[in-house]
Amino acid sequence: xxxxxxxxxxxxxxxxxxxxxxxxxxxxxxxxxxxxxxxxxxxxxxxxxxxxxxxxxxxxxxxxxxxxxxxxxxxxxxxxxxxxxxxxxxxxxxxxxxxxxxxxxxxxxxxxxxxxxxxxxxxxxxxxxxxxxxxxxxxxxxxxxxxxxxxxxxxxxxxxxxxxxxxxxxxxxxxxxxxxxxxxxxxxxxxxxxxxxxxxxxxxxxxxxxxxxxxxxxxxxxxxxxxxxxxxxxxxxxxxxxxxxxxxxxxxxxx
Amino acid sequence: xxxxxxxxxxxxxxxxxxxxxxxxxxxxxxxxxxxxxxxxxxxxxxxxxxxxxxxxxxxxxxxxxxxxxxxxxxxxxxxxxxxxxxxxxxxxxxxxxxxxxxxxxxxxxxxxxxxxxxxxxxxxxxxxxxxxxxxxxxxxxxxxxxxxxxxxxxxxxxxxxxxxxxxxxxxxx
Numbered sequence: 001x002x003x004x005x006x007x008x009x010x011x012x013x014x015x016x017x018x019x020x021x022x023x024x025x026x027x028x029x030x031x032x033x034x035x036x037x038x039x040x041x042x043x044x045x046x047x048x049x050x051x052x053x054x055x056x057x058x059x060x061x062x063x064x065x066x067x068x069x070x071x072x073x074x075x076x077x078x079x080x081x082x083x084x085x086x087x088x089x090x091x092x093x094x095x096x097x098x099x100x101x102x103x104x105x106x107x108x109x110x111x112x113x114x115x116x117x118x119x120x121x122x123x124x125x126x127x128x129x130x131x132x133x134x135x136x137x138x139x140x141x142x143x144x145x146x147x148x149x150x151x152x153x154x155x156x157x158x159x160x161x162x163x164x165x166x167x168x169x170x171x172x173x174x175x176x177x178x179x180x181x182x183x184x185x186x187x188x189x190x191x192x193x194x195x196x197x198x199x200x201x202x203x204x205x206x207x208x209x210x211x212x213x214x215x216x217x218x219x220x221x222x223x224x225x226x227x228x229x230x231x232x233x234x235x236x237x238x239x240x241x242x243x244x245x246x247x248x249x250x251x252x253x254x255x
Numbered sequence: 256x257x258x259x260x261x262x263x264x265x266x267x268x269x270x271x272x273x274x275x276x277x278x279x280x281x282x283x284x285x286x287x288x289x290x291x292x293x294x295x296x297x298x299x300x301x302x303x304x305x306x307x308x309x310x311x312x313x314x315x316x317x318x319x320x321x322x323x324x325x326x327x328x329x330x331x332x333x334x335x336x337x338x339x340x341x342x343x344x345x346x347x348x349x350x351x352x353x354x355x356x357x358x359x360x361x362x363x364x365x366x367x368x369x370x371x372x373x374x375x376x377x378x379x380x381x382x383x384x385x386x387x388x389x390x391x392x393x394x395x396x397x398x399x400x401x402x403x404x405x406x407x408x409x410x411x412x413x414x415x416x417x418x419x420x421x422x423x424x425x426x427x428x
Contacts, residue, residue, distance in 0.1 A: 037402035037412060044404035051319025055348065126349035130318055133351055133428055141403045 001063070008121070009063045010083060010180040011190055013073065014228055015124075016056030017084035020074055021236070022105060023049030024243055025092055034095055041141060045102070048134040055127045075247035079230075079237045083178070086227040087170040089236040096149050096156065097163035103142035104167065104204070108174045109135045111199045115191035124189065143207045150211025157212050164213060172223025174200070179229075269304055276302050276309060279337050286325045287407050290368040293326055297356025300347050308341040309334060314352045316428070317408040353377050354409075354428050366391050371413065371424040382427045390415035391422055398422075 001009065026046035033039025057070035064073075087105060092098040113135060116128035149156040175197040177185075184190035204215045226232065246253060280302075281294045293299050293313070301312040311330055315323045327344040334342050354373040362372035371391050375382040387396045395417035403426075405412040410423040 037404075040406070040412075041402050041404035044408055047319035047321075047408060048317060049319070051315070051317060055318055122349075126351075130315070130348050130351040133353075134318060137403060137426075 005063055007180040007183040008189060009060055010178075011184055012056050012060040012063070012124070013081075014083035014178070014180070016053045016060060016073070017082045018088055018105075018109075019049045019053035019056065021082070021084045021239065022088040022102075023047070023053060024239060025088060026098070026102070028092055029098065042098075045138050045141070048131075048138070052127065052131045052134070055130070059123050059127070071247065075244045079232050079240055081230060082232065082236060082240075083228050083230060084236075085170070085173050086224055086233055087167065087173070089227070089233060089239060090167070090170060091235055093163065093166075094159055096159035097167065099142055099145040099149065100160055100163045101167055102138065103146050103207070104171055106135055106138040106142055107203050108171075108196070108200055110139050110203075111196040112191065112193070115196060118188075119191070120188040139203075146207055146213075147210045150208065150213045160211075161213060165217060168217055168221055169224050172221070173225045173227055176223075176225060176228075181228075272304060273302050276311075276334070276339075279333055280311070280330060283326065283329050283333055286322050286329075288365070288368070288370070290364045291361050293330070295358045295361030295364065297352065297358070298323075298326060299330075305343075308343055309339050310343045310345055312345050312347045314347050316352050320408055352428070354425065357425075365425060369422060370410065371422060373425050373427045375427050377427055386427075388413055388424050390418060390420065392420045393418040 023046045026042050026049065029039065030043045030046070031039065033042055053074070054070055057073045060073055061068040061070055085105075087101060090101070092101075110132070113128040113132040117125050117132065119125045119128065146160065149160045151157075175193050177190075177193050181190045181193065185192060201215065208215050277294065277299075280299055281292045283293045285291045285293065285296055285298075288296075296316065298313050298316065299311060300314050303310040303312075311334075313323070313327060313330070323346075327346075330344060331342050355376050355378070357373060365372045369391050371388050374386045374388055388398050388400075389396055390398050390413075393415060395415055397416040398413050399416060401412040401414050401421065403411050405423050409425055409428065411426045412421060413424045414421045
């Protein structure tokens with residue numbers, strides 16, 4: 001693969017992995033939601049994200065080689081090859097933590113895709129256009145839940161506040177470009193992630209205004225990074241062990 | 256017959272074949288909402304005749320919609336049954352599918368089936384807000400949203416405050 005294609009391949013994997021891992025995390029709620037309607041809602045969002053990841057993986061597979069498929073990319077790579085944000089791999093915890101994670105991530109995706117639809121890469125632009133419509137609903141739904149809990153009872157307040165303290169250090173990575181992103185920016189294939197930070201922050205602040213939550217928590221939050229370049233928390237390995245089990249144990253299995 | 260006349264006849268028969276294929280595809284229904292055809296839904300974007308091959312362009316309603324693979328297969332089957340031999344199904348993502356493409360007859364069929372059809376066009380600026388969704392059972396406008404996300408990706412769950420029936424709403428997208 002030529003060097004320029006390697007960067008594109010990594011960039012597409014980064015976008016695919018974000019969606020797959022977040023989608024997988026949300027799917028863990030299927031059958032466990034706090035009420036039936038919300039169980040269905042979060043499973044629907046998981047389905048959207050896994051669908052988006054398929055679009056990206058199918059595109060990445062074309063760039064790689066004849067043996068690569070969306071399935072080999074999703075199920076036969078190890079943790080060190082995954083390029084998802086750390087934010088999406090951290091465990092769900094309670095409903096408050098899951099919702100807050102989704103809200104911070106969906107808001108990021110919302111502004112990200114708004115830029116990616118202008119990518120000079122036609123396929124990335126097409127996937128972004130499709131995904132943006134779905135993400136619009138995810139932002140809306142998760143915002144409502146952040147307000148419900150952040151402005152709810154003492155208990156819900158405490159829970160979402162401690163979730164924020166735990167999750168916020170994982171958000172800085174969204175706005176720091178990896179090398180492959182920088183290499184693609186001159187051709188206007190990738191977007192400049194630092195440019196969407198203020199939009200993201202403003203949306204967070206607008207929603208938090210209707211709650212007891214504040215953003216930022218302190219002047220200089222120490223930000224965790226590494227996910228985009230394959231340096232992950234131990235949680236990803238455990239997630240993959242479960243998600244990839246079938247394809248590892250029964251190679252090539254189809255049904 | 257000169258070349259120009261031959262070209263006109265070829266184009267004419269091509270258009271006729273395409274028209275026939277559109278009509279055939281109108282019998283392929285969505286596996287999750289069997290009253291709607293893939294044409295009603297706007298899933299079929301284009302039909303092209305390349306030499307001896309029929310190419311059908313389809314677009315997913317939602318990225319994760321599990322019905323799309325089944326729809327592609329059903330389109331292939333029905334065309335085979337009608338004597339077409341080489342069929343290519345091509346997935347097209349852009350322009351992204353929108354409920355704006357749903358036919359009026361499709362909306363009527365949805366309503367008769369008990370699903371409230373999309374209540375606005377997505378180019379209306381406030382299509383996500385303040386929509387009045389009419390109950391498909393008793394036609395009351397006094398309804399409330401139960402959940403943004405319903406039994407399939409494309410639907411939300413509502414309830415009628417008058418007849419108390421819960422119902423699916425095909426949301427604007």
